[in-house]
Amino acid sequence: MIQRRGTEDPSGLGIYPNWAWSWPMNRRVLYNRASCDIEGKPWDPQRRQVWWDEAKQSWVGVDVPDFKPDSQPKDHMGPFIMNPEGVGRLFVPLGGMQDGPFPEFYEPIESPIANPLHPNQSSNPVVKKYKTDMDKYGTVEQGFNVVCTTYRLTEHYHYWTKNNPMNVQLVPEPFVEVPFELAERMQLKGGERVKVTSARSHYIAKAMVTRRIRPMKIDGKETFQIGIPIHWGFRGIAEDEGRTARTLTNQLTPTVIDPNAFTPEFKGFLVKLEKV
Amino acid sequence: MSDRKTLQIRQISGHSGPSAGFDMQRDPEVCKLIDTTICIGCKACEVACVEWNDMPFSATTFDNTYQTMPETRWNFWNLIRFNEHQREDGTIQWLMRKDQCMHCADPGCLRACPADGAIVQYTNGIVDFQQENCIGCEFCVSGCPYDIPKFNPATKKVYKCTLCSDRVGGGLEPACIKACPTGCLKFGTKDDMKYIAEERAKQLRENFGFEHAGVYDPQSIGGTHVVYVLHDAENPERYGGLPKNPVIPWSYTIWKWLAKPVLGTFALFGLVGVLLHYVTVGPRRTQPEPPLKKEA
Numbered sequence: 001m002i003q004r005r006g007t008e009d010p011s012g013l014g015i016y017p018n019w020a021w022s023w024p025m026n027r028r029v030l031y032n033r034a035s036c037d038i039e040g041k042p043w044d045p046q047r048r049q050v051w052w053d054e055a056k057q058s059w060v061g062v063d064v065p066d067f068k069p070d071s072q073p074k075d076h077m078g079p080f081i082m083n084p085e086g087v088g089r090l091f092v093p094l095g096g097m098q099d100g101p102f103p104e105f106y107e108p109i110e111s112p113i114a115n116p117l118h119p120n121q122s123s124n125p126v127v128k129k130y131k132t133d134m135d136k137y138g139t140v141e142q143g144f145n146v147v148c149t150t151y152r153l154t155e156h157y158h159y160w161t162k163n164n165p166m167n168v169q170l171v172p173e174p175f176v177e178v179p180f181e182l183a184e185r186m187q188l189k190g191g192e193r194v195k196v197t198s199a200r201s202h203y204i205a206k207a208m209v210t211r212r213i214r215p216m217k218i219d220g221k222e223t224f225q226i227g228i229p230i231h232w233g234f235r236g237i238a239e240d241e242g243r244t245a246r247t248l249t250n251q252l253t254p255t256v257i258d259p260n261a262f263t264p265e266f267k268g269f270l271v272k273l274e275k276v
Numbered sequence: 277m278s279d280r281k282t283l284q285i286r287q288i289s290g291h292s293g294p295s296a297g298f299d300m301q302r303d304p305e306v307c308k309l310i311d312t313t314i315c316i317g318c319k320a321c322e323v324a325c326v327e328w329n330d331m332p333f334s335a336t337t338f339d340n341t342y343q344t345m346p347e348t349r350w351n352f353w354n355l356i357r358f359n360e361h362q363r364e365d366g367t368i369q370w371l372m373r374k375d376q377c378m379h380c381a382d383p384g385c386l387r388a389c390p391a392d393g394a395i396v397q398y399t400n401g402i403v404d405f406q407q408e409n410c411i412g413c414e415f416c417v418s419g420c421p422y423d424i425p426k427f428n429p430a431t432k433k434v435y436k437c438t439l440c441s442d443r444v445g446g447g448l449e450p451a452c453i454k455a456c457p458t459g460c461l462k463f464g465t466k467d468d469m470k471y472i473a474e475e476r477a478k479q480l481r482e483n484f485g486f487e488h489a490g491v492y493d494p495q496s497i498g499g500t501h502v503v504y505v506l507h508d509a510e511n512p513e514r515y516g517g518l519p520k521n522p523v524i525p526w527s528y529t530i531w532k533w534l535a536k537p538v539l540g541t542f543a544l545f546g547l548v549g550v551l552l553h554y555v556t557v558g559p560r561r562t563q564p565e566p567p568l569k570k571e572a
Contacts, residue, residue: 005479005483007483154316154317154318154319154320155318155319165333166323166326166327166333167323168333169326169333169334169335169336169344170319170322170323170336170344171342171344172335172336172337172338173337173338175338190339190340190341191338191339191340206338206340207340208338208340208341209340210360211360211362211368212360212368212370214368
């Protein structure tokens, strides 16, 4: 099924029902019952995805209906079939979420710009923050003008494989990926050591200069992003041979916890970058 | 080293006369298919190769790239080459190519090798080095259009990828194929792999906008038993120096097909001359030594 390459689109809506396969049941738009009014008629007669067919007593359409097919509109079954109340939770009162009741976009705690939607409340007011000496946050004005992100490599697993020779020979040392344009401005060459400093700590590793990370234009300002794989620190083959420092990437990152999903904000924060 | 029932020998290096058992059994030609368009550069194949072949830890250093080392080593036969290609519109294509022995139909290493039995080509297409017969002259290194055989100074022998002839002989796929998580690597008969590769290239051309997508199976060396699907088959050099038209150096062709038989004939003439000299002039007689002069 996944190898199907039919490019026909009978409805003209970009559904392409015969191109590969989509989970579940080759359905292209989830909750597509929501495209109809309470009577089962499409809100927009020009762009009909699914509708209630009175003659067949069934839901039909150009997409696979994401609904109980024989549930009549007068039964008032909600289109969001995975939620008990059958609606989409755009408005969640009564403490269903820690923030809310409406969904909202917030910038990270450390961001190069204020949130354009509402600059006076740029980041989420109910994130969990710790109150130790390490929990400090930097701003662009203090010189933390580079966006940093952290990630993992396919060659390593968490912090374990830095002790396994098979993995260490694939990626022997920690590194910091630096965009080519930023490196040019800093007169930095690949393989030279850089010091990444955040409001909390610093991290020293070799620079990997690459064109894969592109400069960004944010709010009219040219902004650079760097990336650090997390797999090193404390002790491992490279650390014990003195080829690298024993500090952890996550000493740089802010321990700011999402109030609903408890995900820490390690993917976006501010640093400054210097040659060592 | 190999299972005699499944690995029939087609050619032997430095060997005159027919190969033992040739044409007794017809194996289908095997082939490894590498679809570079779905390689994610995870290097699982590198580890699988090192582990199956029981190679030691190979120290590497950071070199401003994700590539493990600049080129393959005598104890590291399988290397993903990472290349950042900047397209005309400024966007980046990160090309990853699994580099290893291509198992050419007309192997330059085998043609160059003067040692009897050091390099064999099986009828299924695998080119295998037999280190016990290797004399360490390194002619194969310069005969290879892909710079694959590597010399180990400690043992004074040359090593390279065997296409896991020990696994294939037992009916298994090579270790790298087994380890690949994306289906980028496939193994089967040459006909099947060529068919799948052409279908995939057609798909890339017609559905994904890669106008120049194609299959790399260079006919200048009679085809290879490792074929690539490339996004841009017209510029294979972008994938870490994959030659578009690989050729075996002419000197090796001259050596094998001209110089060796001609010089051999000359050597034979020399022997004939010695024999004729013996017959016509007779054996060399010992000359009486001149009497030593007594010192005054």
